[in-house]
Amino acid sequence: MNHKWHITNIVENDEDNHNLFKCSLKNGTTNKIKKKSVFFKMAPLLDPFKFLVGKYDLTDKSLFQLPQLDSTNETINAKVLEPNNSAYVDGFFSFLSSTLIHKYNFAHGVDYYGSFLGIKNSFKLNVIDDLDYLCKSDFFIKNKNVLFQVEDYEHLYNDEEDEDNPKPLVHLKIDHTSSNKSMSSVKSIHDDLFDNVFVTDSESGSGSGSGSVKEHMTLDDLKESSLDLVDMTNSFEFSKINDSKTATIKSGSTCSSRTSHTSSGNEGECDGGNDDETGSESDGIEKEDGKEEKDGEEEEKEGEEGKEEWEDMSDSEDDEDISDFEEERIDATLPEFPVNVICMEYCENTFDSLIVNEDLSDDEWLSAFMQIIMILITYQKAFSFTHNDLHTNNVMYNTTDVEFIYYCYKKKYYKVPTFGRIFKIIDFGRGIYKYDGKIFCSDSFQNGADAATQYNTEPYFNEKKPRLEPNYSFDLCRLACSIFDYVIDDIDDMADIIKEDPIAKLVMEWCLDDNGSNILYKNTGVERYPDFKLYKMIARCVHNHTPQNQLNRPEFVSFIVTKNMISKTATIMDIDEIPSFSCSP
Numbered sequence: 150m151n152h153k154w155h156i157t158n159i160v161e162n163d164e165d166n167h168n169l170f171k172c173s174l175k176n177g178t179t180n181k182i183k184k185k186s187v188f189f190k191m192a193p194l195l196d197p198f199k200f201l202v203g204k205y206d207l208t209d210k211s212l213f214q215l216p217q218l219d220s221t222n223e224t225i226n227a228k229v230l231e232p233n234n235s236a237y238v239d240g241f242f243s244f245l246s247s248t249l250i251h252k253y254n255f256a257h258g259v260d261y262y263g264s265f266l267g268i269k270n271s272f273k274l275n276v277i278d279d280l281d282y283l284c285k286s287d288f289f290i291k292n293k294n295v296l297f298q299v300e301d302y303e304h305l306y307n308d309e310e311d312e313d314n315p316k317p318l319v320h321l322k323i324d325h326t327s328s329n330k331s332m333s334s335v336k337s338i339h340d341d342l343f344d345n346v347f348v349t350d351s352e353s354g355s356g357s358g359s360g361s362v363k364e365h366m367t368l369d370d371l372k373e374s375s376l377d378l379v380d381m382t383n384s385f386e387f388s389k390i391n392d393s394k395t396a397t398i399k400s401g402s403t404c405s406s407r408t409s410h411t412s413s414g415n416e417g418e419c420d421g422g423n424d425d426e427t428g429s430e431s432d433g434i435e436k437e438d439g440k441e442e443k444d445g446e447e448e449e450k451e452g453e454e455g456k457e458e459w460e461d462m463s464d465s466e467d468d469e470d471i472s473d474f475e476e477e478r479i480d481a482t483l484p485e486f487p488v489n490v491i492c493m494e495y496c497e498n499t500f501d502s503l504i505v506n507e508d509l510s511d512d513e514w515l516s517a518f519m520q521i522i523m524i525l526i527t528y529q530k531a532f533s534f535t536h537n538d539l540h541t542n543n544v545m546y547n548t549t550d551v552e553f554i555y556y557c558y559k560k561k562y563y564k565v566p567t568f569g570r571i572f573k574i575i576d577f578g579r580g581i582y583k584y585d586g587k588i589f590c591s592d593s594f595q596n597g598a599d600a601a602t603q604y605n606t607e608p609y610f611n612e613k614k615p616r617l618e619p620n621y622s623f624d625l626c627r628l629a630c631s632i633f634d635y636v637i638d639d640i641d642d643m644a645d646i647i648k649e650d651p652i653a654k655l656v657m658e659w660c661l662d663d664n665g666s667n668i669l670y671k672n673t674g675v676e677r678y679p680d681f682k683l684y685k686m687i688a689r690c691v692h693n694h695t696p697q698n699q700l701n702r703p704e705f706v707s708f709i710v711t712k713n714m715i716s717k718t719a720t721i722m723d724i725d726e727i728p729s730f731s732c733s734p
Contacts, residue, residue: 150244152261153177153251156492169495187262188495192236194229194487197274203288213487215266235578235591236489240264242577243493253727254720257524257573260494272486277479298482419662419690420677496545496573504635513568514652515704520572523556525624525696527724533731534582539624540631546570555715557723563708581619586733603684622694626687629659630669640674662690
């Protein structure tokens with residue numbers, strides 16, 4: 150694709166992070182070369198959890214075959230050929246996000262350097278949040294450390310528990326930070342450098358023609374391709390962003406996305422504030438797959454340099470310690486697995502680690518929230534985007550020397566202190582968005598997949614069930630659910646806590662459904678909707694937490710300034726100038 154920076158050489162692999170590489174990048178327009186740390190996200194093309202529980206036919210020779218332009222379902226697994234494969238949806242939105250950096254000075258985009266397909270040897274997967282699900286599988290129990298390796302996890306269970314029939318795990322923190330990106334130019338690829346991520350044609354068993362292949366694909370090429378994507382004009386139109394109300398989803402940081410819950414009742418009905426412990430939540434569970442002003446030429450030159458400010462501001466940190474935060478992990482290692490390698494900007498740390506390791510002031514919290522709100526507003530305007538799994542590990546940040554960031558939205562100007570952090574949203578594999586009249590919807594929402602019943606919309610619309618469109622309130626509510634336990638230790642003390650703590654009050658309010666009930670917990674402290682049912686009920690019952698709505702709150706109104714209060718040399722992220730790319734030209 151025609152992204153701005155392309156990888157020309159892989160210099161070295163980081164000693165502490167096998168997915169981080171020091172690379173030489175070339176500007177496709179100016180031919181400028183720079184060195185930068187690049188994160189390679191290994192986005193699986195198949196569902197590794199299905200592999201672990203025996204849902205794939207391991208004798209099928211086409212299972213791990215990589216697709217060619219003329220591949221069909223007869224030679225390649227159907228999921229790998231699916232245009233809405235979560236790995237492809239993730240990679241393409243990473244590209245779209247990066248275009249906002251370079252065309253509109255959008256500091257919060259994640260820069261993209263290309264992607265490619267490969268077979269990853271020794272593919273590692275953190276299964277710590279899914280052990281309950283896995284341990285109920287006879288296939289997993291029988292074949293662990295035979296067909297695949299799994300680190301010891303007995304310490305997570307009580308001594309009296311049987312791992313083959315475990316009770317619920319102790320409270321664990323979920324980390325969804327793993328993110329790898331890839332490159333389109335492969336001249337500098339060496340198998341040893343990439344830990345055997347590639348296989349040769351003879352090893353893969355796939356035939357390849359001798360015709361030449363274009364090194365990069367442009368958007369024009371993409372538009373001319375014959376991908377079987379749903380045409381938005383022939384299916385439906387997303388509801389326009391309602392500044393006062395839209396639907397939303399929520400989920401706690403310990404909610405496992407591997408479980409879908411089906412209800413014998415009306416899923417369209419919300420709890421309505423029923424806080425009895427024996428309420429309707431006991432449904433059956435079914436497993437589913439400030440600078441000085443300058444004038445004249447100097448000011449004009451600085452204005453041009455401002456366009457490069459956001460993309461280069463973290464370069465100086467590339468040689469610093471990557472992170473002192475270690476996630477909780479129980480790794481399963483698969484001998485080989487097909488992946489889409491997404492080569493992307495490296496982000497220094499997660500919002501989750503910041504919350505855990507730092508005592509944030511109210512102003513620091515509000516700076517982070519305001520940045521996240523502006524990211525969501527921008528993505529919703531430009532791409533009709535919903536993330537659908539936004540939590541504290543899918544929000545990351547890079548350190549910066551820039552003291553303030555400035556936004557213009559609906560002709561209002563906002564001055565937000567950074568406290569040395571620029572936040573970004575990552576991991577778009579559950580995303581739903583539009584581009585050029587096409588709907589890109591993760592196949593996680595198709596029948597039988599992880600999030601099959603969260604929405605009911607194209608391209609996976611089920612005519613037998615009520616339509617349920619993507620919800621612009623979902624992401625803030627989901628994020629708040631992952632923060633709730635950090636700011637409110639005891640739900641019994643919540644009323645007193647929110648009187649004294651404005652951040653706790655804000656988070657709590659983002660966790661309220663349309664009836665004013667806490668969607669995460671009952672008054673008794675019991676989870677109102679366990680596991681994946683929480684996602685489903687946020688989608689259906691939370692409609693008051695759009696990012697646009699938050700700008701009316703006094704906490705965020707306080708960031709408003711007049712334009713003449715902003716230095717002429719300051720870089721302003723003008724969201725009003727960013728068009729909608731959702732519809733066809």
